[in-house]
Amino acid sequence: MTPQKKIKQFAKFLSYILERHPEEFGLIPDESGYVKIKDLLKSLNETDGWRHIRESSLNELMLVESMPPVEIKDSLIRAVDRQHLPEPIPCSELPKLLYTCVREKAYPHALEKGIFPAGHDHVICTPDKHMAERLGRRKAQNPVLLTIHASKAAENSISFLQFTDLFFLADYIPPDIFTGPPLPKKPEKEVAAATPRPAAPQAARGTYMVTPEMIIPGAGKTTKGKKKKLDWKQERKHRRKKDKNTWPDGH
Secondary structure, eight states: OOHHHHHHHHHHHHIIIIOGGGGGGOOOOTTTTTTEHHHHHHHHSTTTTTTTOOOOHHHHHHOOOOOEEEETTTTTESSSTTOOOOOOOEEEOOOOOEEEOTTTTTTTHHHHOOOOSSSSSSEBBSEEEHHHHHHHHHTTOOOOOEEEEEEHHHHTTTEEEEEETTTEEESSGGGGGGEEEOOOOHHHHHHHHHHHHOOOOOOTTTTTOOOOOHHHHHTOOOTTTHHHHHHHHHHHHHHHHHHHOOOOTTO
16 A cells, blocks of 8 residues: 555544544544544554554644645644534433543542542543543553442432443542542551651640759769769879878978
């Protein structure tokens, strides 16, 4: 296949993705139809036959094609023809279970505060567990899979937008409507380091602490070097006094 035919084939494939079925590749365009170029490239690198595509391939297509099917703005890309592009609509009924992933480091915060959008305008959920894991691996090597329960979402009046049958979008997922794996136990060294040491006793206001020096003078003080010097002086003084008492009268 000639280079020109390869470019035309690539252009046709991009049209299929960005004009009609971005959801098949785990892509959700924004309100203007744009997706991030890096997200598009990640999805292509997961697809057999297109793993070789790089950003330079997009630049080449834009230069060679007289009427390219896509347009690029900074780090974003969208289809020129978007009349068949699906749009998010209010969701009337959720699947029983939805799945989404968070980074391993963000999991403790999610358990406490809930799930917030990361890299997108919404929290992206899907009834397809494998798709959720696929999207999670685009952000982290070991993402944590979370399960969202539709019944609990309804009880908490959490509203979703539906993007085809594959994606459901929320502004925020509170911690009491999803479940996940238990947090890994911290190593004993980290637990010991995080345990606060007991504070030193402090005197109450209007009182003072009794120290050993107040009971036994000199207690608690080091006399290294000083004690030897003091003993030497005392011994010399004692000898002089003894010699004086033994001298004859008149001396």
